[in-house]
Structure formats: structure tokens, C-alpha cells
Amino acid sequence: MKDSAPELWSQSAPRDGGVHARIIAWGREHALLLRESFEHVTRNLVASLLAWTLIGIALSLPLGLYLIQTGLQLITGPWSTSPGVTLYLQAGIADERLTALHALLEEDVRIESAIHVPPDAALNQFSDLIGLESLVEDLTSNPLPDAFDLVPVTSLPASDMERLIEELASIEEVRDVVSEGLWLNRVLALSELVKRLSLILAALFGVGALLITASSVRLVIESRLAELQVMSLVGATPRFMRRPFIYFGIMYGLGGGFIATMLISVGILMLREPALEFLGSYGVEVPAPGFDAPLVMLILVAAALIGAVGAQGACRRRLKSLEM
Amino acid sequence: MYSTLATLWTRCLQATNEMFGLGVQLTEVTKMFAGRSRGALQGVSHSFEPGTITFVTGHSGAGKTTLLRLIMNQFPPTYGQVIVGDVNLATLNARQLPRFRQQLGVVFQEHHLLSARTVLDNVMLPLRVSGRSRALMESRALNALAIMGLDDKGDVFPEQLSTGEQQRVGIARALVNRPRLLLADEPTGNLDPEMSKSVMRLFREFREIGTTVIVASHDLALIEAFGAPFIELREGELVGHTRS
């Protein structure tokens, strides 16, 4: 043993540099923590996998619903305006009655526009549609009644839409009401429902994922209490002591986010075929809902954030109760 | 040897301001632990002057460790006040406490080494918490280890060391950040007499650069051999002190 204390600091010890050196020291510190947390996670692989899976499941549920909802929006997207309703009247209605009816329809706040389609125009449309002009020309009289093409206001909820159709059907002169896409309205309503549901679930399961990371991090903290006590006694700031655990939280979150994307990918693979078939039966061509790179990034970032916040919470609670 | 030390000493004194060492003032300090009718410390008043070395002695359970823990603000006194430097420890908030502790060097009775980290990492810890550069940390820590005769032990883990070696690592860690106040709790408890004397000489050199040194020890022979001032505790009460 050498007898010299002052030598300890005077002996050509490198100076502690300026801001630059501090930044490098800071970067090194974080790189070290990142490596350590990674090592910790891989050393306790089973426990980590468990946490990842739990977090992954918690994240994949709202995520799946979100994707279903975007899928529904893709279906309903092409109909930017709400689907029309056609009102077929009885044959031989008097002109003044038609005008009155037209006025009545236009006054209704639920109806955006009402266009009168006279039988001749309808017949022309019809012959254009089926391409049998000769057949139509052979008709001695026009079999078609007067009709109104209605466009309901876009914001009309599905339930009001159904009520409107019922009301229209009950008008004396109306023989038939044909709604082009009542089902579409239902899909729209369903899409809204799924959207809100996924928001609620995202909140609930997000909190769940938060609690899972918090408790996982809490376990790590417990296993290191002695170390933390020593660190505190040599002057470590609470922030310094929290740092490694924040990294653990981020690791747990990222792992969970990764598992969630895997689960979702498998889910999409399994559900895609039947979903397309089902939609095909409605004559709808739909691109598969996008599970693209930006979304995956977003999931991972959100998961890491949840992990960091959960860890932060666990640290604040546990470290505060430590008697230092 | 002594002439070089003397020049180093004057250099260091010039480099540091005159108030480098932190004085400690205990006023009527009583520390009660839960479930005990008698305080671990009972109305202890004493002033440790800046830049001096003082031993705290007494039988096992006399309150030596408790005294040091109060000074590092591990817990507050039940009654009385502790002033370190010009800071009344009762006024330290959570943000100020780490800064306060970064000025101390502490040798713990139970070593308190981090078992998952290498000896070098352990010694660097006080520098790491204050965000020093890697080069500075390593050079200082290696120096401190060399001074403690542990040049070749930097890469091993504490469990692979003898108890005495662990104690020396603990001492190296306490020295590494050039403390203004050095608290050493039985620093020679596991060391042979020769090593003990070396450690004591080392502590005296600290005093020479202005550090205030407080050493808890029940090794009366060692204290007397050094002729350093000491205070004696008995069942938590201050029963005597010498001045030199």
C-alpha cells in the first residue's frame, strides 16, 4: 500500500473537460444503461417474456379493434355522401299533389335534396341501364310511376334514417321506399361504435400495460434495494437512481409492442381471407386494412412510452418510501 | 518522501480554498429508534473542526455508527441539530441532499460494495453519480486502488476478495471524489496491524489537504498509537474527549 493521498488527485489526472466532455460522459452513461438493461432482460428471459406477452396482449386488443375500424372505414369510404333513398309513388298522381309532396320533402330537415324523377326520365334511365332500348320503345305506355330521388343529410344517424324511411313509407301516395344502402349506414354506425370501443379499450388496456410494466420494474427495484441504498449514500440523485429502471420499462414496453405487432400480424393473416369473402358477398371490393411501417413504428413508440411511464411511476413510489 | 508530500500538500492547499474541510457541529443530539426507551445517542454535543482528524470510540453498541449516519443525514436526529459546514441538515431538501452527500467520503462498517459490479466500477461510483468523464473516473479510481494496494483487482467482483480487501475497496471508494468530509466506520476492523497503520497515516494525509476526518473505531491501541484526538461514547452518551 502506498502512503499518499494527495497524489490521488494531483497525479496527472485528466481534467474534467468542459461541456463537450460532460456530454460524452452523459452519452456513455446512457449507452451503458441501455446495455445493462438489455443484459438484464436477456438474463431473466422467462420473466421478461412473460411481461412482454402480457403487455403484448394488452396492446393488441385495442390495436386489433383499431384495424377493424379502419377496415370498416375503407368499406364505407367510397360513399362520401350518405346513400340515397328512392321514393316510388302510386300511378296517376295529380300534378298539384306531386308539387305539394315535393315541397314537403324539401322542407324536411333530414333531407338534403329531393329531386322529382318523372316516369319518362325514369324510363330513359332504365333503358340506358339495361341496354334494351328496342324493348322499351315497344312499350305502348310507360309502366313506371313518378319517383323522388332523396339524399338524406350526411350527419343522419342510422336510427333516424330508419325512422325517416318508415315515415316516408307511411305517406299515402307512396307505394315503395327503396334505400340504396341502409346496411351501409349500419356499417357506418358500427364503425363509429368500434372506434369508440377501441378507444375505451385502448385506455383500459393501456393502463393495464402500464401497471404490468410498473410491477415488473418494481420487482427489479426490490432486487436492487441494497444497491440503491448505497448509491443514495454516495450522493446519487433520485433521477440518477431512476434511470436504469426507466430503461427496463422501455425494454419491457418495446418487447410488449413487438409481441403485439406479431399477434396482430397473425390475426390479420388468419382473418383476412374470411373477411374478404364476406365483404365480397356484398359486392364490395376492399383493400386489406393497412398494417404498415408507420403504424408499427407508432405502436413501438407508444409501447416504449407506456413502459417508461410505468417505470417512472414504480420508481417514484418505491424510491420515495426508501429510508435513505 | 516527506519533502515531495510537503510540496504536494502546499500545491493542494493553494488549489483549494481555505474552507475546503467541512466542520461538523452536533448540538444536544438524541437519536431514538422505534421500540427503544433509551436513545442510541443521548444529548451528544460536539464540534469537529474543519481540517482535523477525530476518532470516535466506545464499546459495541455505544452509538458510533449512529453518530456517523446522522452526519451523512441517513436519518434525522430525534432531538437536537446537526450542522455540517454551514448547512443545518434538517433544512436539506430532496434536491440538495445528493449534492451534500457528493462532498462526503464514507467508509461503511459493512463495506456496502455493489456485488454485481467490478471493483473498479464500485470505486468509480461516487464519480459516476456526479457525471464525471470516463477518463477522469478511471484514472482516479485506479489511483485510489493503487494507493490501497489493489492495483490488480480492478476487474474482479467484490465476492472474489478477502474481507480485508473488500474493506480497502470501500476505503478507495471513499477517497476517490476528494471528499471535504471523510467518515470512516471501523475502517481497519478487518485489517492487519500494519495495514491499519497505513490506513491511519493515509487518513492523516487527508487532513493535510484540508479534509475533515472522523473515524469510528474501538481499537484504542491504534488511536493511542496515533495520538489523535478522540471522543468516547458510552451507551449513547459522550463520556469524554481529548484535544491535542
Ligand SMILES: Nc1ncnc2c1ncn2[C@@H]1O[C@H](COP(=O)(O)OP(=O)(O)OP(=O)(O)O)[C@@H](O)[C@H]1O
Ligand atoms: N436501525 C436501527 N434500529 C433500531 N436500533 C438500532 C438501529 N441502529 C442502531 N440501533 C441501536 O442503537 C445502538 C447503537 O448502535 P450503533 O450501530 O450506533 O453502535 P456502534 O457503536 O456502531 O456499535 P459497533 O461497534 O458494534 O458497530 C445499539 O443499541 C443498536 O442496537
Ligand SMILES: [Mg+2]
Ligand atoms: Mg458500528
